[in-house]
Amino acid sequence: MTDLTIIPAGKSLQEPVFEARHLINGTWQTSADGASFERQSPAHLVTVTHAAKGGVAETEAAIASARTAFDDGRWSRLSGKSRATVLLKVADLIERDLERIAMRDTLESGKPIAQARDEIAGAADLWRHAAALARTLTGDSHNTLGDDMLGVVLKEPVGVAALITPWNFPFLIVSQKLPYALAAGCTAVIKPSEMTPSSTVILGELLIEAGIPDGVVNIVLGYGDPVGTTMCESEHVDMVSFTGSTGVGKAIVRASAGTLKKVSLELGGKNPQVVFPDCDLDDAADAIVFGVYFNAGECCNSGSRIIVHEDVAEALTEKVVALSRKVAFGDPLDPKTKVGAIISEAHFAKIDSYVEAAREAGAEIPLGGGALEIPGLSGRFYGPTVVTNISSGMAIAREEVFGPVLSVLTFKSIEEAIELANDASYGLSAGVWSRDVSTCLAFARRVQAGTVWTNTWMDGYSELPFGGVKQSGLGRELGRYGLEEYLEVKTVTMRIGRTRAPWVE
Numbered sequence: 001m002t003d004l005t006i007i008p009a010g011k012s013l014q015e016p017v018f019e020a021r022h023l024i025n026g027t028w029q030t031s032a033d034g035a036s037f038e039r040q041s042p043a044h045l046v047t048v049t050h051a052a053k054g055g056v057a058e059t060e061a062a063i064a065s066a067r068t069a070f071d072d073g074r075w076s077r078l079s080g081k082s083r084a085t086v087l088l089k090v091a092d093l094i095e096r097d098l099e100r101i102a103m104r105d106t107l108e109s110g111k112p113i114a115q116a117r118d119e120i121a122g123a124a125d126l127w128r129h130a131a132a133l134a135r136t137l138t139g140d141s142h143n144t145l146g147d148d149m150l151g152v153v154l155k156e157p158v159g160v161a162a163l164i165t166p167w168n169f170p171f172l173i174v175s176q177k178l179p180y181a182l183a184a185g186c187t188a189v190i191k192p193s194e195m196t197p198s199s200t201v202i203l204g205e206l207l208i209e210a211g212i213p214d215g216v217v218n219i220v221l222g223y224g225d226p227v228g229t230t231m232c233e234s235e236h237v238d239m240v241s242f243t244g245s246t247g248v249g250k251a252i253v254r255a256s257a258g259t260l261k262k263v264s265l266e267l268g269g270k271n272p273q274v275v276f277p278d279c280d281l282d283d284a285a286d287a288i289v290f291g292v293y294f295n296a297g298e299c300c301n302s303g304s305r306i307i308v309h310e311d312v313a314e315a316l317t318e319k320v321v322a323l324s325r326k327v328a329f330g331d332p333l334d335p336k337t338k339v340g341a342i343i344s345e346a347h348f349a350k351i352d353s354y355v356e357a358a359r360e361a362g363a364e365i366p367l368g369g370g371a372l373e374i375p376g377l378s379g380r381f382y383g384p385t386v387v388t389n390i391s392s393g394m395a396i397a398r399e400e401v402f403g404p405v406l407s408v409l410t411f412k413s414i415e416e417a418i419e420l421a422n423d424a425s426y427g428l429s430a431g432v433w434s435r436d437v438s439t440c441l442a443f444a445r446r447v448q449a450g451t452v453w454t455n456t457w458m459d460g461y462s463e464l465p466f467g468g469v470k471q472s473g474l475g476r477e478l479g480r481y482g483l484e485e486y487l488e489v490k491t492v493t494m495r496i497g498r499t500r501a502p503w504v505e
Contacts, residue, residue, distance in 0.1 A: 004383065007330030007337045009376025013044050015107060020051035020197050022058050022221055023204040025065035026214025032057050037222075039195060042110035043332050043341035043379035049108060051197050054222035059189070059230040062218035066160045066187040067236045069215030076157050076185040080135040087131035087179050089210035090203075094124040097202065104198040105170055110341030110379065111295055112332045122460075123175035126478070129462035130179035133483045137184070148499040152492040157185030158262055159238030161486060162231035164224075164252070165200065166244045167193035167343055168298045173243050174200055176466075176477045178217070181241075184486035189218045189237070191228050195343060197221045224248070232256045239264070239486065243300075245400075246426070246471050264475035264485045266467055268400040269300045269428030272421040273457065274411070274443060275308040275316060279433035280455075285319035287431075287457040288406070293327050293339050293384060294458065297404040298347075300472075301429050303457050304401060307420050310410040317388060317408055321367045324384040330374045339404060342380040351382055351403030358396040358407075364389040368404075398424055414442065422448045428468035431457050450476075 021028040030036075035053035040046060052058075070076050075083070094101065102116035109116075142151035161181045165174045170192060181188050192200035204219050220227050232240055232255035239262040242252050246267040256263050273291065275284050291303025308316050332340030342348045348371075355369045368385030385405040390397050397407050411417040421430055421443075430449035432440050440454040450468040453459065460466065465481035467473050475485050 003325055004372070005326050005328045006372075006374060007328050007334045008374060009331045010334050013041070013046060013107075013333070015048065015103060017047055018049045018104060018198045018201075020049055020201045020221055022052050022054055022062070023201070023217070023219040024058065024062045025218065026208065029058070031055065037194060039108050039197070041107045041341075041379065042343055043377055043381075045378045049104075049198050051194075051221045054220040054227050056226050056230050058222075059220050059227050060234070062189045062220045063160065063162075063231065063234050063236050065215040065218050066189050069213065070157070070160055070187040074213045075182070075187060075216045078185070080137055080183075083183060083185065084131040084134040086210050086212055087127050087134065087182060090179070090206055091124045091127035091131070093206040093209060094120060094127065094203075097206065098124075101171055101199050101202050104202065105196065106332050106340070108196040108198055109167060109170065110332055110343060112334075112337040112340045114335045114337070115295065119169060119172040123172050126175045126462050127179045130183040130483070133180070133480060134183035137483065148496050150494045150496060152494065154490040154492060155484075155487045156490055158486050158488050159186060160236060161186045161188045161239045161241060162234075162237045163188055163190045164228050164231065164240065164242040164244070165190065165192050167195040168295060168300075170196035171199040171203065174203060176482070177241050177243075178203075180477070180482045181486045182216070184483055186239075186486050187216045189220060189231060191220055191222070191224075191231065194221070194223050228252070229255055233258060235259050237261060241485070242266070249473065264477075265473040266300065266475075266477060267428075267471065267473040268426055269302070269468065269472050270305050270398060270400055270424045270426045271301060271303055271429040271431070271449070272305045272307050272424075272447075273303050273431035273433065274417045274421055275306065275312065276414075276432070276434040276436070276439055277309045277312045278435045280435075281312060281316050281319060283455070284433045285316060285323055288320055289323045289327060291431075291457040292406040293324070293404050296339050296342060296382070298343060298402050301458055302402070303429075303431060304406060305397065305424075306406060306408045307411055307417055308408065309417075310412055313408070313410045317366065317386065320406065321386055324367055324386060327384055329372055329381060329384065331377060339384070340381075341377075342382050342403065345380060347402070348380045348382060351401055351405060354396045354399070354401045354403075355385055355387065355405060358387050358390060358394055361394055362389065363387050363394065363396070392420055392423055400426070414439065418443060418446050425471045426468065427470035428472035429453070429458075
C-alpha cells in the first residue's frame, strides 16, 4: 500500500500526563482505596492520562450527591432563564478552551486534531441550543373539558440522570446528553469511557467555573463494572442514557430492569447508502469515502455498507478506491491528517478479523486489508479498505465493523435495494443517491432508519433529532425531542368552582 497518502510523525509528543479525578458534590477526589488506571495514546503508545479508578463507594457517593441536589431544588426549581444562563457560560468556556480539550481527545482516542477541533466547536453549539430550549420549555392546557374544568399538562425533569458515554466522540457525545438534561432541570452522574476520560473532566472544571451548583453534575471515572452497573441498578437514579455498542446497551436494559427506570440508548449501526445510476457518481464517491473513513470508521453513523446499482457498481468502486488512496492517514497531531489511530489493540484485531473472514469466504479486496505503518509512530493504524464481491449473508455485510472498511453490494431494482437496506438488525442511518426526488422520497419512506440522508451523508444539526430504530437504540438525542427524553409528563385536572354533582346523596 505504498501508493497511499501517509502523514509521518511530526514533532515529538511533549504534552504532560493529565491527572484525572472524580467530581463528587463539587469537589475533586481520588478513589478511597487509591485505585487508578492509565491511558496510552493509541498513536504513540505512551501514557497520556493517569486517572482515579472509581468503585461502588465513589459511584454511590456521586449518586447520593445528585439525588440531594435534585430533591432540594437547587437546580430543578430554578427558572429556565437561570439554567440557560449557566449553559451559555459553559458554551463560551468551551470555545475558550477548545485547543486544550481537542488535544486531550486526540491524545486519548487517536482521532485527527483537526476533527477534534471541529467536534469541540460543534459541542459548544449544542450547549447554546439546549440553553434556548431551557427558556422555551412548555406544557399544554385543555380548556375544552367543560365550563367548570381545566386540564394542564406539566413537563417536569425526570430526576437524576446517569450518563454513560463512549470513547469515539468523548466530548461531543457528553454534550449531546448533559446540556439537555440540565436544561430540563435534571441532575447528573457521568461515567466517561475509561479510554477517554480527560475531556469530560475538563468539562467538569468548566461547569464549576460557570457557576453550576455543587452536586448538580458529578463525574465518576472507571470501568463499566462496577461504575456503570451501580448506576443502572441504583434505585436513586431515575434514568440512564447510554451511547455505545448494542451488546452493552442490552446489558444496561437488563441491569436497569429491577427499578424500571427510564432508559435512552444510542447504539450501533450498519448504515446503508443506496446509489442509483442517475446520481452524480463523483459526489457520491466523495461522500462515501468521507462516510467510511471519518473517525477511522469508529463511528455509529459510519457509511460502511454501500448498495450500488449493478450498472454503475464497477465505475463507482473505481472512483472510491482512487479517492481512498488520497485520504491522508497518519499522525493525528498533524492538521493535514484525515484518519488517525485505532483505539485499542483488541479493536484493531476485531476489525482485521472481519476483513480476513470475508477474504476467506471469497470476497475481493481491491484496496487495503491490514496494518498501516506510519513513519515515526509506533501506534495502531489500519489501512483504508474496500471489500467487494460479497453477499448479504456475510458478517462484514451485516455486522458493525467499526473501522475504515467499506462493504460493497449491488442491486437491480429499487425493491431489491430497499430489501437489502432493511436486511440488518440495525436501523440508525441510511442514505440514498439519485437525481429523482420521487426515488429519494420512496426510499426515505420505506427504509428502516432513524435518519435518512438524500444526496449527502452525515450532515447534522442541533435542531434535528438523532437516534435509531430496531437494535440501534431507544429514544432520541438533539432537538426538542432530545430534551423530551429528560422530562416526565404530569396531568393536573382542575375543577373550577363547586359544580360537581354529589356522588352520594
